Amino acid sequence: VQLQAFGGGLVQAGGSLRLSCTASGRAFSTYTLGWFRQAPGKEREFVAAISWGGGSTYYADSVKGRLTVSRDNAKNTMYLQMNSLKPEDTAVYYCAARLSMEVVRGPFAENTMNYWGKGTEVTVSS
Numbered sequence: 001v002q003l004q005a006f007g008g009g010l011v012q013a014g015g016s017l018r019l020s021c022t023a024s025g026r027a028f029s030t031y032t033l034g035w036f037r038q039a040p041g042k043e044r045e046f047v048a049a050i051s052w053g054g055g056s057t058y059y060a061d062s063v064k065g066r067l068t069v070s071r072d073n074a075k076n077t078m079y080l081q082m083n084s085l086k087p088e089d090t091a092v093y094y095c096a097a098r099l100s101m102e103v104v105r106g107p108f109a110e111n112t113m114n115y116w117g118k119g120t121e122v123t124v125s126s
Contacts, residue, residue, distance in 0.1 A: 003117030021095030037091035092119035
């Protein structure tokens with residue numbers, strides 16, 4: 001599967017953005033998906049994950065209550081609704097997938113993901 005994230009941009013603190021991740025190829029609904037981000041000068045970190053059917057999700061503590069992950073399997077698309085953005089959310093955001101039909105119960109390690117998309121940059125100004 002090929003992934004592409006888009007929807008990033010410049011936003012003021014407190015504002016909102018919605019990122020999208022589209023996938024090509026078949027069997028999108030059999031993939032468990034995740035969002036990761038990499039801030040300038042820092043390592044890439046886990047942000048959120050969603051199960052193959054969308055029934056379970058998991059969030060990093062730093063984004064819980066502000067970011068919401070969802071997916072539309074009919075459109076081969078995953079979303080990340082980002083509200084109450086903070087300057088520390090500034091990063092390049094990546095979507096990733098792994099071929100697994102699982103219940104999401106915890107954060108994902110990068111090396112467990114099979115496919116990665118190119119990132120989209122989010123800048124939050126103070």
